[in-house]
Amino acid sequence: MNAPSRILVYGVYGAGKSTCAARLARRLDLPWYPVDDQLWQPGWVEVPVAEQRRRIEAICRRDRWILDGAYHGWRDVPLNRADLVVGLDYPRWCSFWRLLRRTLRRLSTREEICNGNRESWGSVLSRDSVLVWHVAAFGRARRRMRVWQADPSGPPVLLFRSPAALDRWLADLPGRR
Structure with a gap:
């Protein structure tokens, strides 16, 4: 495979x-x-979702990009332009543990996530908590990646079942070390 220039990274x-x-x-x-x-x-x-879609379309019109997710109102946009989808298809316990550890770290350090936003105890304990989202979205994300991988009309999809498998693949990629 030639080095891809438009990559969608997907997972729960x-x-x-x-x-x-x-x-x-x-x-x-x-x-x-x-x-x-x-x-x-x-x-x-x-x-607003229409603006999200406009922003993602502008990125995906470029010849070179990496996106770290794809959501309901515009998932088709990067999928239709990607040279490669990297699917992080880890077991539920692995991704949930990573999420919990990251969330606790962000709470203690007050790390900025995006555009000045930070996690708070209120957000973590709410019904809209990222922890609740993980539980609700896990099965759908996993099924979606597997459907994409089986679709010969879409971009190639590499599914990684463990962080170690991803690390091995990344280590073998050509490019800067």
């Missing part, structure tokens, strides 16, 4: 999409566009 919340996208961007010298920056305004105000 907490799987490590952003970390993977950052590593791919460095390795392949591609621009990475964090999806959360396109979806959230300060104060956790969601960008």
